[in-house]
Each structure stands twice: as structure tokens, then as C-alpha cells.
Amino acid sequence: MHIVVCIKQVPDSAQIRVHPVTNTIMRQGVPTIVNPYDLFAIEEALRLRDAHGGSVTLVSMGPPNAEDTLRKALAFGADRAVLLTDRYFAGSDTLATSFALASAIHKIGATYGAPDIVFTGKQTIDGDTAQVGPGIAKRLGLLQLTYVSRIVSVDPDAGLIEVERRAEGGIQQLRTRLPCLITMLEGSNAIRRGTMADALKAARAQVVIWTAAEAGIADLTRCGLRGSPTVVKRVFAPGARSDAARMIEPAPTARDSADALIDAIFSAQPALEADIAAAQAAL
Amino acid sequence: MTETSQPNAPKAAPAGGSRATMKKELPERFKSYRHVWVFIEIERGQVHPVSFELLGEGRKLADKLGVELAAVVLGPPGGVEEAVAECFAYGADLAYLIADPLLANYRNEPFSRGLTSLVDTYQPEILLLGATNLGRDLAGSVATTLLTGLTADCTELDVDADASLAATRPTFGGSLLCTIYTLNYRPQMATVRPRVMPMPERQHKPIGRVVTHPLGLVEDDIVTKILGFLPDRDTNKANLAYADIVVAGGLGLGAAENFQLIKALAHALGGDYGCSRPVVQKGWMPAERQIGQTGKTIRPKLYIAAGISGAIQHRVGVEGADLIVAINTDRSAPIFDFAHVGIVADAVRLLPALTDAVTRRFSPHTRDRLAG
Numbered sequence A: 001m002h003i004v005v006c007i008k009q010v011p012d013s014a015q016i017r018v019h020p021v022t023n024t025i026m027r028q029g030v031p032t033i034v035n036p037y038d039l040f041a042i043e044e045a046l047r048l049r050d051a052h053g054g055s056v057t058l059v060s061m062g063p064p065n066a067e068d069t070l071r072k073a074l075a076f077g078a079d080r081a082v083l084l085t086d087r088y089f090a091g092s093d094t095l096a097t098s099f100a101l102a103s104a105i106h107k108i109g110a111t112y113g114a115p116d117i118v119f120t121g122k123q124t125i126d127g128d129t130a131q132v133g134p135g136i137a138k139r140l141g142l143l144q145l146t147y148v149s150r151i152v153s154v155d156p157d158a159g160l161i162e163v164e165r166r167a168e169g170g171i172q173q174l175r176t177r178l179p180c181l182i183t184m185l186e187g188s189n190a191i192r193r194g195t196m197a198d199a200l201k202a203a204r205a206q207v208v209i210w211t212a213a214e215a216g217i218a219d220l221t222r223c224g225l226r227g228s229p230t231v232v233k234r235v236f237a238p239g240a241r242s243d244a245a246r247m248i249e250p251a252p253t254a255r256d257s258a259d260a261l262i263d264a265i266f267s268a269q270p271a272l273e274a275d276i277a278a279a280q281a282a283l
Numbered sequence B: 001m002t003e004t005s006q007p008n009a010p011k012a013a014p015a016g017g018s019r020a021t022m023k024k025e026l027p028e029r030f031k032s033y034r035h036v037w038v039f040i041e042i043e044r045g046q047v048h049p050v051s052f053e054l055l056g057e058g059r060k061l062a063d064k065l066g067v068e069l070a071a072v073v074l075g076p077p078g079g080v081e082e083a084v085a086e087c088f089a090y091g092a093d094l095a096y097l098i099a100d101p102l103l104a105n106y107r108n109e110p111f112s113r114g115l116t117s118l119v120d121t122y123q124p125e126i127l128l129l130g131a132t133n134l135g136r137d138l139a140g141s142v143a144t145t146l147l148t149g150l151t152a153d154c155t156e157l158d159v160d161a162d163a164s165l166a167a168t169r170p171t172f173g174g175s176l177l178c179t180i181y182t183l184n185y186r187p188q189m190a191t192v193r194p195r196v197m198p199m200p201e202r203q204h205k206p207i208g209r210v211v212t213h214p215l216g217l218v219e220d221d222i223v224t225k226i227l228g229f230l231p232d233r234d235t236n237k238a239n240l241a242y243a244d245i246v247v248a249g250g251l252g253l254g255a256a257e258n259f260q261l262i263k264a265l266a267h268a269l270g271g272d273y274g275c276s277r278p279v280v281q282k283g284w285m286p287a288e289r290q291i292g293q294t295g296k297t298i299r300p301k302l303y304i305a306a307g308i309s310g311a312i313q314h315r316v317g318v319e320g321a322d323l324i325v326a327i328n329t330d331r332s333a334p335i336f337d338f339a340h341v342g343i344v345a346d347a348v349r350l351l352p353a354l355t356d357a358v359t360r361r362f363s364p365h366t367r368d369r370l371a372g
């Protein structure tokens, strides 16, 4: 089986700081990581390869320094990594991103064999939209299985896959045909510790780097800002509420502070106090 | 450089607005696109509440634009009539209906086919969907097929002076919102998470115009088969998103065991409890307890936030609360910008005292004395 996993380099959100005056994100010096949701996709791909044979290709679109992130991800044991990097991709929204990644996966198919499964994480921690996976599936004409919590079985010879997917109020059990695109739910597995051999291999590995042209993209108007139907017109800090918070003066004892706060709450919401009393009386 | 979400406008936009897409130059073929649509999500016969919330929001947009509001209903015959009637009660002027047994349970192929075909035929200018697993699965495919813009997880929707949809959502990084437009493509698509918009009043309205549309598929056309459905076991467990009272803790509580204090106060008030995202990341609370943009959106009557700074991603999940109470040691924490009542105090010390105060206030003894 050939399995492709789409991953993204994201800033480590725990370390993001916002400039106190300008309110802009201070990206400088913020360490980058593999989007944490993607780790579940990588692990699932490796498990399938280990069980059925074949190879795992990682692909990412990002700035040149995403090469390091791909190398880190390779250390879990994937077979190769492709970085799609070009200034024409700058400012891509989800539609333009799915176009670029779908083009790259097409080229990966032509170079290393057609993929049986394409994985993505559920969403990224920075953009958070969960739209790129479905976008890639649609563009490549792959069947789409989102929010997959468990891969029940894969039969590469018959070209069939059975999965469980998280739906509202329960788990949907589905069977579909390969090739397909899966977005993997978080917590569905635990990423392995790469072996020493994998780490050494990753350190020496050559990440394949493609420009838009090298990925076979002829129409650059479909990339980056120009290929993005959405435009961000305004970025702003949310204002404070017009009426300032009523601040409760702390009392010398926690007990008195608590009583003052509870008084303030129920004088603002008298109906709530009656509701609680009624609910408690009914117990 | 690249964002899989939305471009980082301030950095990316060249000065002078030289970017062609920043200007509205709607191509001729889109000029006939009119009216506001809401996709109605039906799960095992029940309309998801987010669809009604979106009808409420869609009503406002349609009125501003002077156009109609349509509910888009896809489902099996016999399972959709009631849903259609409900949509009228929540403000729809008309309904587009595809009733087909193949739509009995959600699958991407028939639903994206059906919705895309409706859009191509009847050409709405705005299409709203709930940002649920179903809505996101469907919206991503449909927007890609139509090659139009889709803005995820909006917290505010409006139409601006030139009648474009202004979709506002938090940006990455903790303290900013951005307003996103799909100027030159149609429909303008957006998803909104459950509970972000208020539930509109239900009206007694007679059933309105229903436009039926064929799906045009047979089961053999659909590759993906549903083998079964395993309902979640404890369905009657308290639903945080719908609780009237919520008490939540943040990193400021300092340790996993201090979340007992949150649970105790919630219990004393007869409410539910939650937390901020880093608390989940630390493993102090399970993911289903997370409140905010990437967790649950709540609209309780009372929200008490202890040791939570009030970052924008948290704020957008709680702003619908009637009364927000903040407990924080730092007077300059952003949460005091949008709380209604605040106290600068150590939450670890104050929380047990609050539980005690509530218990005393509602003890049978006190109640009797008050009554007597």
C-alpha cells in the first residue's frame, strides 16, 4: 500500500505571545511543531504500512524551514517526505491550500505510485477549519471519511476499508472503497516513539522539495492569495464591553468575600436564585 | 507563509490594495445569485438546534439584504415534513426539499451531490451551515466543488454597505478577530458553531412555499455504505453546552486536584463544569469539558470563570452568557474586559468559600427560616 499523510508546520501555540501594544502576533522566535492533530494520522498510516506492507509519504506545504518539521516527522518511521514550497503559495486560504496539496499528491502518485489512502489530521491548531481534508478529497475525486476514530479493517486486494467515524450522538460504521481520504480524530491512537534507526535515517534523509512548477502546477492563479476566494479585510482586537465589570472589593476573609460575590450574583440574577432554590427543594 | 486557514491579511496584503481580490468585481455569472440559505441538519429525525440558531441569524441577513430566507432540507420521505414545518416556525420564507430514502443517514456523497445541485439550480448568495462534524464534512466538499469561499467557525455575521457577507472569526494567536469576505465568488459560505448564535423565538406560522428537487441518484451510485450506528451510551449525562449554570477553571488553578473545587461549586449551584484549553492539554480535564472556540460554546444564565485569563478563543465561547463572573489574581487580565462581575482574588482560596456560601444560602434550614 502507498499511504500519503498531509502534515502542517504550526507555531507552538503554548509559546505564542501577542504584542501588548500593537496586538499583533509575535511570530519571531516561536518554535514550530508538527500540527498535533497530524500525529494521529501519521501513526495510523504507519500502522497500516506495518500490517500490509508498502510505504508512507509525508507531504507538507509551507515555508522552506518546514523541511526541519518534515524531518522530525520522518523520525517516526515514514519512508519519504515532500515539501511544497514556493512564494506563490503565500496567503493561501483553504481552497488554494487544497488545490496545491491535491496537485502535489497527484505528482506524488505519478512519482512513487498512486496512493491507496491519503490521511490528514482532523484540523490544524492554528487555522482550525477542518476544511482542507474534504477539499483535497473532492479535488482528487477520493471518497471522504472525516473524523475517523477507528480503522476497523483494510483489505488492499479487494480495495475495501471499514471505519468508525464520530458523528453527532454516536459512532457511524462505514465501508467504502479505496482510494480514500481519511481525517483522523484525535486520541484515536498514540504516536510511537521512533526507533533509533528511524531517527538516524531521518537525519540523513533527503526531503524532496518541490516548487509549484515542480509539483506540476501550471495555473499559478489558483495558488496563494490569487487563488483564494476569501479575503481578510479587517483584523481587530475585540473591544471591552461598554459597561465595565462590577468589581467586588475583596474582604479580609474568604468567607466574607464569597458572601459578597454571591450577593452580587443573585442581585444581578434574582430569577436564578429562585430557580436554584426550587431545584434544590425538589431534590 | 502559508496558512491552511485564512491568509494573514495584515502582513500579506500589499500596500495600496493592489490585490485584485480585495476589490469587489462580481463576475456577471454570479449577479443572479440571490437569497440566504440555511442548511438544515437532521440527525435521526431530529433537527439539530444549530440549524434553528442559523435561521435566526439568516433572517437578520435576509432582512438587511431585502431577500428571502430559505431552509434547505435533505432527508428521507416521511422524516422531513416535520422538519420543514419547524423551519417555517423559526423564520424561513421557503424551503428547498430533497426527500429521498438515500438521505436517511448522512453520507458525504449523496448530501454533497444534492446540496451542490440545489445551489447550481437556485443560486443563493449566502449559504450557512452548522460547524458540526456533519456540517464541516459537507461544507468543505461543497465549497470545493463550487470553487467558492468558505469561512469556518464564524462568531459574527453581517452584511456590509455593498451587500457582501462580512464573516468574523477569531484569528490565530490569542487576541484578535478578523472579518473575512468572499467578494467575487458565490455563494458566500460560512459555518457557525452550535450555541454561538441565540435560539430565535418559535412562531406559529403556517407552512410556506416548498420547492422540491430530485436527488437523481440510486444506491448503486453511492460507494460508501453505512454498516451501523453505535449511539453514545450516557446520552442523559448533563450537556455542558445547554447548562444554565457553568463553573470553569483555567491554568490559574495550578493543579489537577484543584478542579475538585470547580466541580464542588458547580454541584452546589446545580450546574455543570468546564475548563480552558490548556487545562485539557495538561490532562487535568477531559477534552469534552473544554469551553471556547475549539471546545464547547455555552450560553448559560451564569458563568463563573476562575483562573482563566479570557483569551479571545475562550471569550467567543462564553460571551453569550447572561452573567459572566470572573475570579482572577490579575486585575489587568482580559477577562475583566467582558465580565459583568469580577473579583481580584486567589481562586484556590475563594472557591471553597463560595461553595460554602452557596450551601449556606440554599440549606433547608436557611430556606425555612427565610420562609418562616
Ligand SMILES: Cc1cc2nc3c(=O)[nH]c(=O)nc-3n(C[C@H](O)[C@H](O)[C@H](O)COP(=O)(O)OP(=O)(O)OC[C@H]3O[C@@H](n4cnc5c(N)ncnc54)[C@H](O)[C@@H]3O)c2cc1C
Pocket (backbone or CB within 6 Å): A013, A125, A126, A127, A128, B172, B173, B174, B249, B250, B251, B252, B253, B275, B276, B277, B278, B279, B290, B291, B292, B293, B294, B295, B296, B306, B307, B308, B309, B310, B311, B312, B313, B314, B317, B327, B328, B329, B330, B333, B345, B346, B347, B348
Ligand atoms: C486556534 C486556537 C484555538 C483555541 N481554542 C481555545 C478554546 O477553545 N478554549 C480556550 O479556553 N482556549 C483556547 N485557546 C487558547 C487560548 O488562546 C488561551 O491560551 C487559553 O484560553 C488560556 O487559558 P487560561 O486562561 O486557562 O490560561 P492563562 O492564559 O495562562 O491564564 C491563567 C489566568 O489565571 C490567573 N491566575 C493565576 N493564578 C491564579 C489564582 N490563584 N487565582 C485566580 N486566578 C489566577 C492569571 O492571572 C491568568 O489570568 C485556543 C488557542 C488557539 C491558538
